Amino acid sequence: MKTLAQFVQKRRDDLGMSPKGLALACNLDLSEIEEIESGKELFLPVTIRQKLAKGLKCEPDTIKKYEKDFDTHFVSEQIIESIKELILNGAGGLKCPKCGAPLVTRIAKMYDLEDNLMLHPKAHCTKCVFQIH
Secondary structure, eight states: OOOHHHHHHHHHHHTTOOHHHHHHHHTOOHHHHHHHHTTOOOSOOHHHHHHHHHHHTSOHHHHHTTOOOOOOTTSOHHHHHHHHHHHHTTOOSOBOTTTOOBEEEEEEEEEOTTOOEEEEEEEEESSSSOEEO
């Protein structure tokens, strides 16, 4: 089975688009396309999936098939919320609550329907499947 990154790259190539062209067609930042195609994004918010589907000329459900979601029951919601808060406050050196390996963190800047800036903390483990999306 293909990964989300492989699907997006192949579909974009089949449509004859560059990553920048896809970003323009989707009305997404080039950095978001690069994150998806590099495999850093494994699960997409609904709005990103819908925009990406429009640019790739496919249904959002087609993209969703390639997304990798995982069971987060091994980490409590309070711990996840705590990590999100730490990311938003600029904390560094965070560790994965599942395996203890370093977390790669970032803050995604997105806009809601009224064009208000929304900051979304994101993280993924360098060793296991843990991620905050």
